Amino acid sequence: MLNGIWLFLLQHAAAMKIRQLSQGNNLASGIVPTGSSFMGTMTYSLATDGNPKTRWHAADNDIPSWLALDLGKLCTIDDMKITTAPESLNYGFKSLEIYRSDDGNAWELVRTDKVDECKAARVSNHAGWAKSTRYIKITMKDLCAGNHFSLGEWEVYGSNAPAATTASAATNLASGIVPTGSSFMGTMTYSLATDGNPKTRWHAADNDIPSWLALDLGKLCTIDDMKITTAPESLNYGFKSLEIYRSDDGNAWELVRTDKVDECKAARVSNHAGWAKSTRYIKITMKDLCAGNHFSLGEWEVYGSNAPAATTASAATNLASGIVPTGSSFMGTMTYSLATDGNPKTRWHAADNDIPSWLALDLGKLCTIDDMKITTAPESLNYGFKSLEIYRSDDGNAWELVRTDKVDECKAARVSNHAGWAKSTRYIKITMKDLCAGNHFSLGEWEVYGSNAPAATTASAATNLASGIVPTGSSFMGTMTYSLATDGNPKTRWHAADNDIPSWLALDLGKLCTIDDMKITTAPESLNYGFKSLEIYRSDDGNAWELVRTDKVDECKAARVSNHAGWAKSTRYIKITMKDLCAGNHFSLGEWEVYGTVGGSSAPGTCAGELLSHSSDDYPCDTIKDEATCLKRYVKLTTGDYHQCVAKKATDTAINCLVDKKCA
Numbered sequence: 001m002l003n004g005i006w007l008f009l010l011q012h013a014a015a016m017k018i019r020q021l022s023q024g025n026n027l028a029s030g031i032v033p034t035g036s037s038f039m040g041t042m043t044y045s046l047a048t049d050g051n052p053k054t055r056w057h058a059a060d061n062d063i064p065s066w067l068a069l070d071l072g073k074l075c076t077i078d079d080m081k082i083t084t085a086p087e088s089l090n091y092g093f094k095s096l097e098i099y100r101s102d103d104g105n106a107w108e109l110v111r112t113d114k115v116d117e118c119k120a121a122r123v124s125n126h127a128g129w130a131k132s133t134r135y136i137k138i139t140m141k142d143l144c145a146g147n148h149f150s151l152g153e154w155e156v157y158g159s160n161a162p163a164a165t166t167a168s169a170a171t172n173l174a175s176g177i178v179p180t181g182s183s184f185m186g187t188m189t190y191s192l193a194t195d196g197n198p199k200t201r202w203h204a205a206d207n208d209i210p211s212w213l214a215l216d217l218g219k220l221c222t223i224d225d226m227k228i229t230t231a232p233e234s235l236n237y238g239f240k241s242l243e244i245y246r247s248d249d250g251n252a253w254e255l256v257r258t259d260k261v262d263e264c265k266a267a268r269v270s271n272h273a274g275w276a277k278s279t280r281y282i283k284i285t286m287k288d289l290c291a292g293n294h295f296s297l298g299e300w301e302v303y304g305s306n307a308p309a310a311t312t313a314s315a316a317t318n319l320a321s322g323i324v325p326t327g328s329s330f331m332g333t334m335t336y337s338l339a340t341d342g343n344p345k346t347r348w349h350a351a352d353n354d355i356p357s358w359l360a361l362d363l364g365k366l367c368t369i370d371d372m373k374i375t376t377a378p379e380s381l382n383y384g385f386k387s388l389e390i391y392r393s394d395d396g397n398a399w400e401l402v403r404t405d406k407v408d409e410c411k412a413a414r415v416s417n418h419a420g421w422a423k424s425t426r427y428i429k430i431t432m433k434d435l436c437a438g439n440h441f442s443l444g445e446w447e448v449y450g451s452n453a454p455a456a457t458t459a460s461a462a463t464n465l466a467s468g469i470v471p472t473g474s475s476f477m478g479t480m481t482y483s484l485a486t487d488g489n490p491k492t493r494w495h496a497a498d499n500d501i502p503s504w505l506a507l508d509l510g511k512l513c514t515i516d517d518m519k520i521t522t523a524p525e526s527l528n529y530g531f532k533s534l535e536i537y538r539s540d541d542g543n544a545w546e547l548v549r550t551d552k553v554d555e556c557k558a559a560r561v562s563n564h565a566g567w568a569k570s571t572r573y574i575k576i577t578m579k580d581l582c583a584g585n586h587f588s589l590g591e592w593e594v595y596g597t598v599g600g601s602s603a604p605g606t607c608a609g610e611l612l613s614h615s616s617d618d619y620p621c622d623t624i625k626d627e628a629t630c631l632k633r634y635v636k637l638t639t640g641d642y643h644q645c646v647a648k649k650a651t652d653t654a655i656n657c658l659v660d661k662k663c664a
Contacts, residue, residue: 026050027077028156033069037062039148052083052121052152057091064097065149068137069156070104076158077128077136081546083152086121090146094118097262098126100271101135108227108271109261116550116579117535118144121152125538125546128158131225131271172196173223174302179215183208185294198229198267198298203237211295214283215302216250222304223274223282229298232267236292240264243409244272246417247281254373254417258408264290267298274304277371277417318342319369320448325361329354331440344375344413344444349383356389357441360429361448362396368450369420369428375444378413382438386410389555390418392563393427400519400563404554410436413444420450422565423517433554464488465515466594471507475500477586490521490559490590495529502535503587506575507594508542514596515566515574521590524559528584532556536564539573556582559590566596 032045035056042057047067058065077100084092094115099107115124136156140149178191181202188203193213204211223246230238240261245253261270282302286295324337327348334349339359350357369392376384386407391399407416428448432441470483473494480495485505496503515538522530532553537545553562574594578587 025157025159026155027071027075027158027160028069028154031069031071033067033154035067036065042150047151047154050153053086055085055087055150055152057085057150058148060147062148063143064139064141066137066139067151067154068104068135069154071134071136071156071160073160074102074132074134075160077133077156078158079128080126080136080138080157081153081155082124082126082138083154084120084122084124085150086152087150088146089119089122090144091148091150092118092122092144093140093149094142094144095140096124096126097139097141098129099137099139100129100131100133101137102133104135106269107135107137108269109263110271112260112262114550115547116533117547117577123544123546125548130273171303171305172301173217173221173304173306174215174300177215177217179213179300181213182211188296193297193300196299199232201231201233201296201298203231203296204294206293208294209289210285210287212283212285213297213300214250214281215300217280217282217302217306219306220248220278220280221306223279223302224304225274226272226282226284226303227299227301228270228272228284229301230266230268231296232298233296234292235265235268236290237294237296238264238268238290239286239295240288240290241286242270242272243285243287244275245283245285246275246277246279247283248279250281252415253281253283254415255407255409256417258406276419317449317451318447319363319367319450319452320361320446323361323363325359325446327359328357334442339443339446342445345378347377347379347442347444349377349442350440352439354440355435356431356433358429358431359443359446360396360427361446363426363428363448363452365452366394366424366426367452369425369448370450371420372418372428372430372449373445373447374416374418374430375447376412376414376416377442378444379442380438381411381414382436383440383442384410384414384436385432385441386434386436387432387554388416388418389431389433390421391429391431392421392423392425393429394425396427398561399427399429400561401553401555402563404552423563431555463595463597464593465509465513465596465598466507466592469507469509471505471592473505474503480588485589485592488591491524493523493525493588493590495523495588496586498585500586501581502577502579504575504577505589505592506542506573507592509572509574509594509598511598512540512570512572513598515571515594516596517566518564518574518576518595519591519593520562520564520576521592522558522560522562523588524590525588526584527557527560528582529586529588530556530560530582531578531587532580532582533578534562534564535577535579536567537575537577538567538569538571539575540571542573545573545575 028048031048033047035044037059038044039057039059044056046054047056096113098110100110101107110129113126174194179193181190183205184190185203185205192200193202242259244256246256247253256275259272320340325339327336329351330336331349331351338346339348388405390402392402393399402421405418466486471485473482475497476482477495477497482494484492485494534551536548538548539545548567551564
């Protein structure tokens with residue numbers, strides 16, 4: 001039987017869809033979209049015909065433009081790849097709103113993606129989402145130039161099997177629970193926000209802006225997502241900004257995040273992702289009214305389960321408890337120790353005009369950081385931050401920026417929640433910026449939750465895939481060539497030519513690799529030469545580039561270290577494009593490090609593969625430990641330098657399971 005399968009596969013290899021993670025089952029292939037408009041013979045079908053050199057062309061001045069697909073059944077969406085028109089850089093979008101629907105009528109906003117680059121045949125990659133989806137709509141905004149949008153190809157990758165229950169089929173935890181709120185008008189009371197009927201509505205009092213609603217779910221729950229439908233009568237009463245809070249007791253509220261929704265229309269449906277912490281109380285605060293003088297909702301649905309998904313921060317281990325921080329300054333008796341003494345009514349107080357201010361902790365050993373909870377001073381709303389830079393370090397000297405969190409609300413004893421990160425960490429530093437008011441920062445308590453066991457290898461201990469590989473780039477100056485960006489010495493440097501802005505560097509790793517993260521050190525001589533915006537691209541062939549994402553780094557200093565998270569897709573070629581120069585007239589880097597693992601490096605007699613995300617096979621290669629078992633369930637099909645493992649299911653149906661690692 002095995003020889004028969006092997007022969008069959010060899011005979012039909014050309015017909016099989018053996019893909020790298022950037023390719024796969026293109027669900028959009030051959031399905032003709034609908035849309036807002038087209039011009040002449042450049043119709044909707046050319047957006048999904050498999051040829052990026054043909055193109056769909058919107059009518060002139062149809063801005064924004066949209067396209068929509070009916071996939072025919074619920075599907076798992078892994079990612080989307082969009083190629084702009086090949087003729088000109090003009091016709092691309094810089095903002096893309098992605099919507100999903102179960103029926104093609106009620107649309108939920110998944111998210112808005114930003115793409116800064118404008119060029120002909122630009123390829124942008126857009127991540128999938130958790131909910132199974134039949135209908136997809138993309139709305140293109142912020143035209144690069146010209147007077148119409150145009151796409152060469154719209155590809156949607158995934159599988160024809162639902163990955164998860166859609167919200168409409170899950171448990172609505174809010175059903176029948178009467179919220180509390182900031183106000184209501186007449187008979188349009190709080191109960192109408194959760195009565196299961198989006199045609200009735202809760203109506204806030206006039207001029208109650210912002211307005212809020214809160215729910216007591218009765219017990220700790222896992223929150224998967226929320227669905228909010230605005231009032232059916234008018235486009236006026238919707239919010240464009242939604243602050244989402246959680247609480248364990250209904251008194252101390254933690255800001256989960258702020259969601260933005262640009263569209264204003266009657267009965268608008270917006271989808272809001274859940275969060276990791278189990279939650280009993282939820283509050284939503286509506287801001288940025290579309291129009292009119294009050295907010296109004298047709299329905300607020302909360303989907304999840306009555307079982308806690310994870311321990312809340314208050315029940316976890318506070319790693320900061322009793323450790324005295326260091327910092328930029330303190331005033332009088334309000335010293336550093338009061339930031340971590342376990343009492344949010346005492347406080348650390350920075351010196352006047354010490355703006356920005358910082359605090360740092362030595363946890364004593366590498367720790368897993370799950371999240372942080374920061375309570376501002378109890379006396380006044382003045383002393384809080386609106387911007388928080390979070391750094392990690394292995395030695396307390398070289399700091400890596402994890403990210404910058406924004407907190408819009410200013411009030412006394414404000415509690416903000418800050419998610420953890422993947423790398424194990426010993427030293428943490430927080431830098432407070434954008435003071436609410438007054439002339440100093442002050443905190444009641446800084447709590448750090450996690451465990452005293454490293455969750456993952458730090459970058460410095462992992463394999464630097466870039467080491468010794470000479471990049472290519474946009475330019476260099478004199479003897480400060482490309483090789484100095486990856487020579488392992490952050491005190492040497494690559495220096496771009498003057499006025500080469502933006503600048504780029506690219507690496508060929510030699511084979512497909514898993515990218516865990518990147519560490520970039522700017523030039524040691526000056527704060528001028530750093531970037532504040534970094535576009536990260538990946539490619540399988542070094543020609544067609546997909547934008548992974550754009551990272552922002554606000555800090556400008558000499559030898560600045562910034563950390564850039566990896567991505568899911570296996571990658572051979574990486575390109576970084578530096579924009580928004582700190583100062584001066586050129587970019588310069590001391591070191592570019594890329595951490596991860598090389599695909600295809602399995603020991604003889606083992607299968608070291610991984611199951612593709614869309615596969616339903618029960619036997620991924622990496623669970624098979626010996627060649628005999630491997631041969632019973634897999635056959636090996638050579639594809640370049642790698643092997644394609646094709647799994648035999650119980651039904652003897654062969655499906656793809658591996659592309660970027662060798663099944664040897």
